[in-house]
Amino acid sequence: MTNLLLRLYIAGPSATSRRAEQNLRRLQDVAKAHNGLEVEIIDVIKNPELAEQAAIIATPTLAFEHPVRPRRIIGDLSDVERVLDFLGIDSEGKKA
Amino acid sequence: MITEDVDVAAVLDRVQTGVQAFDELVMGGLPRARTTVVGGTPGSGKTVFATQFLAHGITTFGENGVLVTFEEPPADIEANMLGFGWELAKWRKGGRLGFVDASPPASDELIIGDFDLVGLLSRIQHAVKTVNAKRVVLDSLTQLFDHFIGDPKILRRELFHISSALKKTGLTVLMTAERNSEYGEITRHRLEEFVADNVVILRNVLHREKRRRTIEVLKMRGSHHAEGEAPFTLLANQGVVAVPLSSLRLEQQSSTVRVTSGNSEIDQMCGGGFFRDSVTLVSGATGTGKTLLVTNFLAGGVAAGEKAILFGYEESKGQLFRNASGWGADFAQMEAAGKLKIVCLYPEAQGLPDHLLTIQSLVDEFQPNRIAVDSLSALERIAPDTGFREFLISLTSFIKKREIAGLCTATSKSLIGGESVSEQHISTLTDSIILLRYIQEQNIMHRGLMVLKMRGSEHAKEIRKFTIDGAGMHFGDPFKAVPNVFTTDDAAR
Numbered sequence: 001m002t003n004l005l006l007r008l009y010i011a012g013p014s015a016t017s018r019r020a021e022q023n024l025r026r027l028q029d030v031a032k033a034h035n036g037l038e039v040e041i042i043d044v045i046k047n048p049e050l051a052e053q054a055a056i057i058a059t060p061t062l063a064f065e066h067p068v069r070p071r072r073i074i075g076d077l078s079d080v081e082r083v084l085d086f087l088g089i090d091s092e093g094k095k096a
Numbered sequence: 097m098i099t100e101d102v103d104v105a106a107v108l109d110r111v112q113t114g115v116q117a118f119d120e121l122v123m124g125g126l127p128r129a130r131t132t133v134v135g136g137t138p139g140s141g142k143t144v145f146a147t148q149f150l151a152h153g154i155t156t157f158g159e160n161g162v163l164v165t166f167e168e169p170p171a172d173i174e175a176n177m178l179g180f181g182w183e184l185a186k187w188r189k190g191g192r193l194g195f196v197d198a199s200p201p202a203s204d205e206l207i208i209g210d211f212d213l214v215g216l217l218s219r220i221q222h223a224v225k226t227v228n229a230k231r232v233v234l235d236s237l238t239q240l241f242d243h244f245i246g247d248p249k250i251l252r253r254e255l256f257h258i259s260s261a262l263k264k265t266g267l268t269v270l271m272t273a274e275r276n277s278e279y280g281e282i283t284r285h286r287l288e289e290f291v292a293d294n295v296v297i298l299r300n301v302l303h304r305e306k307r308r309r310t311i312e313v314l315k316m317r318g319s320h321h322a323e324g325e326a327p328f329t330l331l332a333n334q335g336v337v338a339v340p341l342s343s344l345r346l347e348q349q350s351s352t353v354r355v356t357s358g359n360s361e362i363d364q365m366c367g368g369g370f371f372r373d374s375v376t377l378v379s380g381a382t383g384t385g386k387t388l389l390v391t392n393f394l395a396g397g398v399a400a401g402e403k404a405i406l407f408g409y410e411e412s413k414g415q416l417f418r419n420a421s422g423w424g425a426d427f428a429q430m431e432a433a434g435k436l437k438i439v440c441l442y443p444e445a446q447g448l449p450d451h452l453l454t455i456q457s458l459v460d461e462f463q464p465n466r467i468a469v470d471s472l473s474a475l476e477r478i479a480p481d482t483g484f485r486e487f488l489i490s491l492t493s494f495i496k497k498r499e500i501a502g503l504c505t506a507t508s509k510s511l512i513g514g515e516s517v518s519e520q521h522i523s524t525l526t527d528s529i530i531l532l533r534y535i536q537e538q539n540i541m542h543r544g545l546m547v548l549k550m551r552g553s554e555h556a557k558e559i560r561k562f563t564i565d566g567a568g569m570h571f572g573d574p575f576k577a578v579p580n581v582f583t584t585d586d587a588a589r
Binding site for chain 2: 009011012014016019020044045048049051052055056057058059060061063069070071072073074075076077078079082083086
């Protein structure tokens with residue numbers, strides 16, 4: 001089974017970025033049963049060229065690099081259920 | 097903090113936009129390290145103006161630029177702007193222009209919770225660093241608002257943040273924004289209220305079946321600017337070309353050098369000829385001899401070793417040549433010798449701003465000592481009133497600025513007496529006015545000429561009778577008792 005890659009683009013130490021990181025950790029816990037959920041965190045201030053590559057406008061942005069249907073969530077991810085739902089990962093950890 | 101001092105000093109420094117007449121309106125250019133919002137309806141020329149701002153920096157001042165695009169991908173903009181002579185692709189490859197493509201991504205997107213635009217800001221700053229940019233354009237903010245349609249408050253806060261972060265590093269920022277109507281709220285979402293130090297508005301108004309483009313400086317924080325709308329046009333290989341409104345400054349030198357009108361009698365009546373840098377209006381009904389006066393003016397100049405140019409809007413070149421040879425002036429030979437240039441155009445061929453630019457560019461190219469325009473009334477036909485007045489102001493001031501002698505004609509509507517609208521407009525703008533009128537004496541119709549006004553000089557006050565034959569104009573005695581045909585209709589009533 002292929003690993004699912006989530007990339008979180010954040011802007012340094014800003015409050016929303018910290019919140020997004022926290023919420024993403026909660027999300028990882030909820031979706032723990034799901035095997036290959038890999039998370040990479042990229043700071044756009046340190047790595048603007050990566051932000052350029054991914055055409056990031058807003059931060060934080062969670063990019064779900066799905067081979068068929070790439071999806072993005074902008075914001076601090078405060079509603080974990082909606083995040084999971086949008087990504088198509090149910091809380092039992094099965095891939096939808 | 098020393099930033100305060102830097103800011104104050106920067107106000108004096110101006111960044112030229114490449115739209116010359118616009119830079120004059122804002123006292124030399126946009127203030128450096130400030131943000132200007134350019135608002136306009138779709139198709140009003142915002143992107144062209146913004147791109148010109150970057151292109152001018154790159155080509156003229158070696159100031160590199162960054163173009164942040166929210167709507168079209170960079171490849172499309174590069175293709176679209178080629179027509180204006182701006183080689184964006186070449187500059188991009190040469191490291192003089194950076195692009196930040198912020199057009200909406202193809203992937204699905206959801207917004208949950210608070211966010212900021214630091215991602216965009218760091219990309220812009222990265223691009224600025226890469227090309228060492230001095231100018232930044234964001235085109236257009238409205239697309240950004242449409243992208244994040246549910247969060248206008250966040251966007252306002254974030255745009256303010258982007259604007260101040262860019263200004264802090266000394267960048268001059270130009271943002272475009274859409275307007276819903278030509279005369280209404282300044283921009284959609286009222287962006288200008290929170291990001292703009294300066295607000296410029298581009299208009300594209302349909303008036304009497306003619307498109308009229310204008311540019312207006314609405315606000316310029318901490319600085320003086322000219323008020324009102326200045327007409328402009330979009331030209332291939334040039335971009336935005338604004339028409340200078342010369343009402344701004346009356347700075348022309350006044351010379352006392354006289355030049356011949358081409359007719360010694362008229363020279364005498366004018367106290368020794370026209371002034372070299374003055375504009376003379378010849379007004380008369382059809383057939384009173386206006387075109388003859390123009391012919392004399394041109395031929396007289398050429399005979400005195402000057403170069404002359406004529407813009408004809410009523411007759412074809414062939415007709416003008418035939419008329420001239422009928423009065424003993426060989427235009428073809430003068431033109432072949434490079435002493436005369438005759439340009440005949442249909443008034444309807446282009447708008448008045450374009451006519452003005454045609455005149456200006458041909459004058460600058462040919463470098464004549466005198467210019468004639470025959471007739472203003474034909475041009476008046478095609479323009480709404482304010483457009484015509486602006487045209488006249490610009491034309492007369494241009495002629496004076498170049499210190500060449502100008503002669504314009506206007507056709508009176510009625511055959512006997514009367515005045516034309518052009519006269520009302522132009523009489524205060526021209527230095528001299530010569531009236532040509534039909535005058536009835538018992539059962540004979542005569543022609544009469546009078547020098548009505550001659551700024552800064554004595555002139556003959558009498559009305560002179562004249563005849564026209566194969567050798568031109570011949571003056572007779574002054575009229576002794578004539579009906580009141582040289583005053584206005586109102587006065588005659």
